[in-house]
Amino acid sequence: MTQTKQPAGGSSTPATDFVAPVTSTTASKLTPCSTSAHDVLLNNFQLKKKRYRVLLHGQQLVWERLQKIKQPPQSNETKAPLPPDSPSQPGIFSYGPQSHVLHLDDVVSIRSGDTKASSLKPPLPPGSERDSRCSSDGVPGKPTSQYLTINYAMRLSKSQTDCNRWELRRLTFFNSDPYIIRQWDQELQVRMQGSSPVRMRVRRLLVFINPYGGRKAGAQTYERHVKPIFQLAGVDATCITTQRANQVKDILLSHDLGVYDAVCCVGGDGTVAEVINGLIFRQMRELGLDEQRPPYIPRPALPVGVIPAGSTDTIAYSMHGTADVRTAAIHVILGQHRGLDVCSVSNGQSLLRFCASVLSYGYLGDVAAQSENYRWMGPRRYEYSGVKAFLSNRGYDAELRMLEEPDLLLTTPLEEVPQSPDSVCSLGESVPSVCYANCQRCSFASSIQEQRSSLFIQEESKEPERNQREGPEVSHIDPSEAALLRPRPDKLKLPSGSISSMRNLGNDQWKVVRGNFFMICGANITCACARSPNGISRYSHLGDGCLDLILVKKTSLLNNVRFLLNTAGRSGDIRNLPFVEVYRTREFQFRTFSGAGEEDYSIAGSCQPISPPGEMANASSSTEFSSWNCDGEVVTDLDITMRSHCQLIEVFMRGPHSYSKPLKGGITPTTPASSSDNVYCCCKD
Numbered sequence: 001m002t003q004t005k006q007p008a009g010g011s012s013t014p015a016t017d018f019v020a021p022v023t024s025t026t027a028s029k030l031t032p033c034s035t036s037a038h039d040v041l042l043n044n045f046q047l048k049k050k051r052y053r054v055l056l057h058g059q060q061l062v063w064e065r066l067q068k069i070k071q072p073p074q075s076n077e078t079k080a081p082l083p084p085d086s087p088s089q090p091g092i093f094s095y096g097p098q099s100h101v102l103h104l105d106d107v108v109s110i111r112s113g114d115t116k117a118s119s120l121k122p123p124l125p126p127g128s129e130r131d132s133r134c135s136s137d138g139v140p141g142k143p144t145s146q147y148l149t150i151n152y153a154m155r156l157s158k159s160q161t162d163c164n165r166w167e168l169r170r171l172t173f174f175n176s177d178p179y180i181i182r183q184w185d186q187e188l189q190v191r192m193q194g195s196s197p198v199r200m201r202v203r204r205l206l207v208f209i210n211p212y213g214g215r216k217a218g219a220q221t222y223e224r225h226v227k228p229i230f231q232l233a234g235v236d237a238t239c240i241t242t243q244r245a246n247q248v249k250d251i252l253l254s255h256d257l258g259v260y261d262a263v264c265c266v267g268g269d270g271t272v273a274e275v276i277n278g279l280i281f282r283q284m285r286e287l288g289l290d291e292q293r294p295p296y297i298p299r300p301a302l303p304v305g306v307i308p309a310g311s312t313d314t315i316a317y318s319m320h321g322t323a324d325v326r327t328a329a330i331h332v333i334l335g336q337h338r339g340l341d342v343c344s345v346s347n348g349q350s351l352l353r354f355c356a357s358v359l360s361y362g363y364l365g366d367v368a369a370q371s372e373n374y375r376w377m378g379p380r381r382y383e384y385s386g387v388k389a390f391l392s393n394r395g396y397d398a399e400l401r402m403l404e405e406p407d408l409l410l411t412t413p414l415e416e417v418p419q420s421p422d423s424v425c426s427l428g429e430s431v432p433s434v435c436y437a438n439c440q441r442c443s444f445a446s447s448i449q450e451q452r453s454s455l456f457i458q459e460e461s462k463e464p465e466r467n468q469r470e471g472p473e474v475s476h477i478d479p480s481e482a483a484l485l486r487p488r489p490d491k492l493k494l495p496s497g498s499i500s501s502m503r504n505l506g507n508d509q510w511k512v513v514r515g516n517f518f519m520i521c522g523a524n525i526t527c528a529c530a531r532s533p534n535g536i537s538r539y540s541h542l543g544d545g546c547l548d549l550i551l552v553k554k555t556s557l558l559n560n561v562r563f564l565l566n567t568a569g570r571s572g573d574i575r576n577l578p579f580v581e582v583y584r585t586r587e588f589q590f591r592t593f594s595g596a597g598e599e600d601y602s603i604a605g606s607c608q609p610i611s612p613p614g615e616m617a618n619a620s621s622s623t624e625f626s627s628w629n630c631d632g633e634v635v636t637d638l639d640i641t642m643r644s645h646c647q648l649i650e651v652f653m654r655g656p657h658s659y660s661k662p663l664k665g666g667i668t669p670t671t672p673a674s675s676s677d678n679v680y681c682c683c684k685d
Contacts, residue, residue: 041187043180045148045173054173056184059191061107061150063171064099104192105199107152108168108233108333112145112185116172119149123234143178148185151232153330155657164321164656166330168229200303200335205230206260207239208248208275210267214310221309222266225325233333237264242271252278253285262303262652264332268310269357273631275304276342276649277354292350303650305332311382315357318525318535319542321656332652339446339543339647343524345630347637353630358527358536359642360629361590362396362519362552363389368629390564395516395554396592396626402549403587404509432584435526435541437655442543446647513551513581518560521550522588522642533570537582542655545646546584553579587643592625 041056044066055062113119150171157163175181193201211219219241230237238260242248248271252263265275279300284291287298306328308316313323319340320327343355358364366389367382374381433441521536524547528535537548552563559579566572574580628635 039187041184043175043184045175047171047173052173056187056191059104059194061102061104061188062099063102102150102152102171104188104194105196105336106154106334107150107188107192108229108330109151110148110185110188110192112148112181114144114146116147116149116174119145119147119172120170122231143182145178145181145185146174146176148173148175148181150188153334157657162322162324164327165324166327168232168326168330198336198338200261200337202233202235202261202305202332202335204260205235205237205305205332206257206263207237208251208263208265208267208271209239209241210248210265210271210309211241213268213271214313218266218309221325222307226266226307226329229326229329229333235333242267246274248274249278249281253282257282257302260302262305262332264305264307266307266309268308268313268632269315270632271310272304272306272315273354273356273633276356279304279649280342280354294351297344297645297648300649303337303652305652307332312529312531314527314529314535315525317528317530318357319651319653319655321528323530331654335652336654337650337652338442338655340649340651340653341524341541341543341545341547341644341646342648343522343547343642343644345628345635346641346643348639352635352637353633354648355522355524355630355642357523357525357631358629359522359524359635359640360519361398361521361640362394362517362626364519364521364629365627365634366392366394368632368634369627372634390560391557393518393554393557393560394624394626395518396520396624397514397516398520399512399514399591400520400549400551401510401512401589402583402585404511404583404585432539433541434539434658435544435655436658439541439543439655442541442647445541445544511583515551516554517551518554519550519552520590521548521552523548523550524644532567534567534572536567536574538573542653543647545644546586547588547642547644549583549585549588550574551581551583553581555579587641590638590640590642592638 041054043054045052045054045063047063051066052063053066109123111119111121111123113121150173152169152171153166154169155164155166159165173184207222209218209222222239227237240251248265252275257263263275263279265271279302280297281291283298283300284294289295289298306316306319307325308323308328309325316328317323320331340356343359345352345355345359367385370385370389371381374384377384435442523535523537523540525542526535526537526540528538537550540546540548559577563574563577563580566574566577575582625638628637628640
């Protein structure tokens with residue numbers, strides 16, 4: 001048995017060149033304190049009674065089966081000596097054509113044991129294995145383990161039905177030398193727990209379970225699918241089963257959360273919205289802000305995990321690309337998180353709530369309001385109310401004012417914009433980009449926001465009268481944007497020529513739309529689900545600081561059927577429909593149409609009505625009003641303002657993966673962030 005440990009600088013040398021024999025005495029001298037992420041471990045193990053050579057280099061674990069090569073017939077000449085690492089073997093072992101690579105970011109847990117059965121048990125809490133590894137005085141004792149089990153997660157990238165689904169797998173290595181097993185166990189534990197700005201291994205988790213949402217299977221979903229995964233990862237989960245509406249928000253506002261690393265919810269979109277609202281309002285209280293008219297919106301400290309157990313689960317589906325429960329639980333324990341945009345919803349007097357998915361008026365608002373009368377029907381009440389509201393085909397008069405700001409991704413030269421295979425649109429094309437894993441648009445938006453705030457802070461701090469204050473005051477940007485900033489690991493370089501564009505961001509440009517609408521939607525995410533794989537807003541990004549305003553004009557029943565078919569199919573696009581208008585904005589204001597003149601609604605003299613005059617003349621003066629559907633909850637206010645806050649909250653996700661085909665020449669775009677995190681998928685459309 002061989003082992004080596006060298007700096008990463010020598011990794012370019014083939015493994016067979018630097019393998020040297022190490023005795024058990026030498027291996028026993030290796031301690032966790034003497035190891036680092038730049039060291040290399042190389043040993044031979046048994047896996048399913050077959051010999052494998054296993055390499056640990058950086059954050060990657062590579063194993064490859066040792067192939068036995070037959071010796072050529074020996075002549076009468078002098079026999080050549082065998083290699084020093086196999087003095088008694090009859091053949092020479094070399095690497096086979098197949099190798100397997102596992103990134104430590106995808107490892108769930110690691111455990112060693114004297115027997116294979118003991119190594120398969122879930123890991124014990126920290127400190128409980130001291131007697132088996134160390135003596136009473138803390139000095140490592142004599143190891144006895146010969147089995148090392150590595151539980152990891154892998155994305156089913158070649159699945160023909162759901163390429164975003166993840167599953168758990170297991171490796172159990174055997175080595176007769178317990179010192180080698182201990183060394184590998186300790187080294188893997190240290191590297192797996194290594195700190196990363198975008199990854200956090202959860203140890204204590206607060207879980208809210210909604211037993212009444214969706215098909216009323218939240219408790220069974222957690223016990224059957226989620227709890228075993230949390231136990232396998234050694235997560236200490238505190239579960240609270242809710243019994244009434246807004247109970248999650250009340251608990252988050254009143255209880256001590258300092259002992260928890262994150263908050264997780266098992267339920268539908270309404271439960272997720274409750275958790276997000278509770279965390280944001282709690283942060284506002286801790287900072288002493290006015291909850292009804294806050295000067296800015298602070299970012300909560302705890303990340304959020306989303307386990308789908310509702311009727312549609314659009315939030316979980318938009319984040320993961322699937323509503324698979326085990327996949328969502330795996331993302332929580334792997335700890336990789338991203339920023340998610342959250343929208344604030346307010347009326348003319350105060351802040352009402354925060355929206356995580358969609359705020360809709362008209363058709364979807366009628367469905368939410370009417371379904372409250374049919375709760376006894378369960379999830380089918382949405383289908384019944386939806387058909388009823390669809391056949392009535394009512395239209396509502398309304399006026400919307402949207403705020404458009406310069407898009408730096410469109411004003412920046414193409415060669416200076418960070419590119420990725422799928423997540424950044426080709427500038428100059430009519431097709432916008434789609435948000436996927438490792439989305440460069442979301443990363444670029446966050447970096448631009450951070451550097452824009454830093455630029456103005458530096459300018460303001462230069463003024464002498466402001467140096468005497470407690471801190472610089474930012475007057476050129478919204479206070480909420482300055483409060484939402486946080487350091488990022490890899491800053492994207494600010495493109496040249498964009499400084500002047502950032503200075504002009506204060507010149508807000510407003511547009512006004514008036515008309516009679518079948519449905520009005522402010523989509524914060526794609527709102528995709530199993531029935532609508534692309535969602536109602538296919539090109540909405542998870543963290544670019546913008547929302548999509550979707551306006552569906554009052555039209556015929558046949559056109560409404562066309563609209564539904566376009567949202568249900570994977571190849572459909574509602575932007576191609578002549579009665580649908582989609583605008584990307586960061587804020588819009590809604591009010592019922594009163595028939596007043598254009599000058600009454602002008603904002604700083606920049607009112608730009610874009611609806612055809614004929615359509616305005618034909619607008620009916622109906623006094624009927626609809627309701628708002630905000631994450632499944634009914635809001636009756638008519639004067640509504642919706643504003644997007646860039647990456648206001650952290651959620652455990654990597655983003656959905658694309659369904660793109662391989663490039664010509666067999667080239668498959670991949671990302672080095674994780675062995676399973678590729679932006680290519682072989683799924684069929």
